[in-house]
Amino acid sequence: MIEKTQSPILRVDDLRVAFGARKKWTEVIHGLSFDVNPGETVALVGESGSGKSVTAMSILGLLPPGQARIEGNIIFEGREIPQLSPDEMRRLRGGDIAMIFQEPMTSLNPVMTCGNQIAESLAIHRGLDTRAARAETLRLFDRVRISDAERRFSDYPHNLSGGMRQRIMIAMALACKPKMLIADEPTTALDVTIQAQILSLVKELQEDEGMAVLFITHDMGVVAEVSDRTVVMRNGDLVETGTTADIFGAPKAGYTRSLLSAVPRLGSMAGESLPRKFQIYSRNSGEAEDIKINETPASAPGAPLLKVQGLTTRFTLRKGILGRVAGRVHAVENVSFDIRSGETLALVGESGCGKSTTGHSVLRLTEPDAGTVNLNGENVLEMDKDKLRQARRRMQMIFQDPYSSLNPRRSVGNSIIEPMLVNGLATREEAHYKARELMTQVGLLPDTLERYPHQFSGGQRQRICIARALSLEPDLIVADESVSALDVSVKAQVVNLMLDLQQRLGIAYLFISHDMAVVERVAHRVAVMYLGEIVEIGTREAVLGNPQHPYTKRLLSAVPVADPSRRHVSRVIDEREIQSPIRQPDYVPPSRSYLEAAPGHMYLDADIS
Amino acid sequence: MATFLLRRFGQAVILLIVVSMIGFTILHLAPGGPLSQYAVDGSMTQADLDRLADQLGLNRPLPVQYGEWFLRMLQGDWGVSYRDRQPVLDIIFSHLGATLELMLTATVIAVVLGVWIGTLGAIRRYSFFDSLATVGAMVALSIPTFWFGLIVIYVFSVGLDWLPSGNRYTIGDGSFWNRVHHLVGPSIVLALVSTAVWSRYMRSSMLDVINQDYIRTARAKGVSERRILFRHAMRNALLPMITIAGVQLPVLLSGALVTETVFTWPGMGRLFLDSISYRDYPVVMGVLMFSAVIVLLGNLLADLLYSVADPRISRQS
Incomplete structure (x- = not known):
């Protein structure tokens, strides 16, 4: 890699973030430090709950004041961000550091035209008048390859596809030629062909404008695709940091190894005709667990x-x-x-x-x-x-969102039992017995049947949904x-x-x-x-x-x-x-x-x- | 859009027919009747009363009476008042101005205050102001309008002598300020409940909006908090309020009925109550139908406004 001799544009030093109110604080980031150099792309990776989005939000001061407490230092171009006045903070946001978000569908104001939302940024930071802002917006549309810019200017966000909206978001972020772009899972909600387009667009624009990019993602494939350096996070702690080539080539931390090994890689099944289970890796050591996992052959199709x-x-x-x-x-x-x-x-x-x-x-x-x-x-x-x-x-169905497909006011036991009772397959006692069995089958403790969905994690909830589908055999x-x-x-x-x-x-x-x-x-x-x-x-x-x-x-x-x-x-x-x-x-x-x-x-x- | 209008229009016509049937039936099932006015002082014989009933058509079967009334109404003949022989529509129109004046003023007060209180409560959630507004709204919703009206009269008219205790203007002085002076008491009384309702809806609507992703986007691009509130949040938060305005219309109308009576305001509400006590059936039915039309039109207007204000609806075709 090229040796960077410049001083970093952004330095995060021993960042601690806590949420809460009235002296009951829960720390979610425990002393995170990393640098971003000018013109460089740094990826912040981790699973949900690792604190990567919270880190991004605290850099821009977007966490709700009063409910979040930030300690440690965030230094951007020599200025300590937590010490900035509200006015200075406002000039920083959108002016020096721009951000794009995960959900292009909800991140644009539904009652403002796309063009006006970009022009607003230009008016605030660059003081352009209406006509100049419009001309510049049209140029930006062109930059992010939105065709038919004139018409798109007066379109409302709901007229556009997710990929198009993300382009609008990028145009908005680029409006004031920021020195740094924070991209918080910008392609997670998009289809893979659109994701590829957006990623290549971000890379191209970064090279042209020479800005630094802090790229937040959970997807190791995307990390490999875009970043120069990578910061791996887990539960609010820094796990490992290094050049992306090193992280992928010779990961030091066990967690990084387990994360990398768990990534499903397209092409890894060449030469095999039957499905194969994933190898599970220990989160701490990164070693393969349960080596015998693939000893039992996968099922072969029957009648x-x-x-x-x-x-x-x-x-x-x-x-x-x-x-x-x-x-x-x-x-x-x-x-x-x-x-x-x-x-x-x-x-x-x-x-x-x-x-x-x-x-x-x-x-x-x-x-x-x-x-x-x-x-x-x-x-x-x-x-x-x-x-x-x-x-x-x-014929049963399992849905995408394990959060909304279980009734929050109903114990998971009841959710699993109901299909059996409705179909008259079992008495209440039999159904209850069966539910305990099903819980064991999907790898959950049968004693947790009385609990409610919010007491389970996303993966556990999906197991419950599977148990419910299985209850009818x-x-x-x-x-x-x-x-x-x-x-x-x-x-x-x-x-x-x-x-x-x-x-x-x-x-x-x-x-x-x-x-x-x-x-x-x-x-x-x-x-x-x-x-x-x-x-x-x-x-x-x-x-x-x-x-x-x-x-x-x-x-x-x-x-x-x-x-x-x-x-x-x-x-x-x-x-x-x-x-x-x-x-x-x-x-x-x-x-x-x-x-x-x-x-x-x-x-x-x-x-x- | 045209389909929508046509469908809504059809629904409105059906609703009006149902309302008129129910109103007509209840009115005629109630004990007493137009003739009881004449019967009380004993100066009329039963034969006189029978003749009168025959003249007014009151001795015919109810469906026949209804049918005739309905057909005439469609042709614009809403009947004549039993009391003073004036055409019903003329009477209504002569009282309409006073009611509209009162309702409009009350609405403006309620909207301005309600939106302001609700917005402030939302952006300073759980603050002292917010708690005060919450308790205040509960109190305002629990106070009966007639009692609050009497208290206002007792305190500000009888006690402090700041406000007139009734009427639309002093006889002989119809100046603008005199009218405004008379309007203060009743419009505040009428606005009370609506203000409470508006502030609650506005608070929850605003809370909803300020937690949206696009508000975060606006903040991330450096928009000032003030501009975020007025340019980004307010427009979105006000959208559902349009529907609330439509739904609030009947509440406002029934509130006007009580307020006008308490403040002897010469509007449709008082006309309605007076006509009931006089058993003036044609006027009662007339006001009833007129109010129903106003409510339906108001809601239709609210829906149309909504589709104009929300680009997601108007542009989808």
Whole structure:
């Protein structure tokens, strides 16, 4: 690496942050120190609760005054930030240090036009008048590659996609040529192809403007992609700091090793056809735990269970006096696949591709327009209410957000017992006994049944959701982004649990996910969805190892690689937005034909644009 | 937008029909009737009363009476008052001005005070001011309007002699300041409950908004706290208030009924009470229908305003 002789632009020295009120303070950052040099990118990584966002917020003084106490020193260009007056602080924010946030959907004011929100920054810090601010805003739009800048200026945030909004946020941050940019998980909420675009944009702008970047993320792949130096945090403590190459090449701390080892790496399953559990690493020593974890073979597919044919779900958009049909969302268009018992079919694709709607349509949580869904030879779509209820007993669902999918006012025991009682499968005592058994099965203490969801962590809650789904002994579980919200190590554990249950109980999974690396681990077969259609389907080995459809290739190439040495291999960044599946009312989907790359490996014979 | 308007209009018509049926039925089921006025002093014989009932059409079956009243109402003929033979619509319009004056003033007071108290309470949450405002709102909501009105009259008119105790202006002096002077008492009394309601809703709406991500964004780009409050937070926090304004309209109308009576304010509320005690059915039904129309129009207006004020709604088509 280049030797930096300059003095650091930002120095965080023995930072301690505590939350609380009235003498009851809980310290969440315990003496953190690190430097950021001019023009350098430093990544702050850690799992949830590590205090990385709190650190960023305390640098900009954004923590709620009175509820947060900051000790230690934060020195920016020789000035002690905690000592600044409110006016000086205001000039610093947005002027010298700019910040972009995780949630582009909620980080923009919904009642102000995008242009005005940027122009406001220019007016405050650079004193530009309305016309000059507008001209400069248009230039900034161009800088962050927002096309049609004139129109976008007067658009409100809700008119834009998540990726577009994040570009607006970046334009806002760049408005006053800050010396440093703090990016707090800026790509976590975005799709992987959009993430790649935003990352390359940030890198490019950083080189042009010569600003320092403090990049906060939980994703080791993103760290490897962007940062010069890395600071690893855990529970408010500094674990390790060093150049990114060193951290990835020769991590010293056990925790760093465990974090790196836990990262699912795309391509690590080459040459294997069956799913394989994640190796679990000790958080302290970084050594592999439970070496025998993969001795039991993964489940091999059994008899055919679910056969979906020509499944089509559209949502009608109406407008006008008579509710004229203005267009249709072709959410699921002529989708066919089958799943055997004990098999996992992964449905992958980006937001809006229809993968969740497909899952819902199979369970008839959303009523499909056409097609057949055969479960054990019976068509679910033709069942009456009673039969459907019985059928749903055999098809359960696990959702993405373990926080909102459990009733907060109901003990977890009650949540697990309810499905059994509702379906008349057991008496209260039997159900209670069974619930204890299920808790053990998902790796939780049966004695915690009386507790309420808020007393569990995210990973534990997802285990509870799994226990609830298992209580009906289903043949099929639709797992809709079930591990996406979890930290890497927890993700590995939940995935292992799901594989374990599959092998023991022969459950089939329809595993809906956007995370290619996890999919590679769990899936027997993979179906790639784009704009409501399956563009490629086949065994996991074939689809990920030998992708045929251009969209599959694009998706795979956008996944960040957790290896800093491979970063400078030039990647062609696709500047395309994710397409919308909204069509005119008279749109007739073209008839599609699939080509066969290998037995069972089919892909759509059509160019996507 | 047109679909929305048409649907709302249809709903309004159905609601009006239901309101009129219920009002008409209750009125005629109540003991006594227009004729009881004449019966009390004994100067009329039963034959006279029967003849009168026949003339007024009161001896026909209720549905027939309703049907006739309804059809005429649609044609703009809201009947004539039993009391003074004036057309009902004329009577209503002659009282409308006074009520609107009172309600508008009270609304302005309630909105300005309520928004201010609510906002301050939200940004200084759990402060002394906030606790005071919370207790104050509870007290204001618990005080019956008629009692508060009497207290205001007792203290400020009888005791301190600062305010007139009733009427819209002094007879013979219709000057602007004289009218304003008369307006102070009743509008404060009428505004009390609404102020309490507004301040509570505004507080929770503001609390909601100041914890949003986009407020953090504004702070991170160096916007001053003042500008954050007025440019970023206020507009978002006021959006739900538009709906509250619509919902508050009937509360305000019924409050006006009591306030006008206490302050002998010559508006629709007092007209309504007077007409009930005179068994002046055409006027009672007229005021009832008129109020219903005002409430429905007010809510429709609130919804339209909302879609104008919130870009997320107006732009989505």
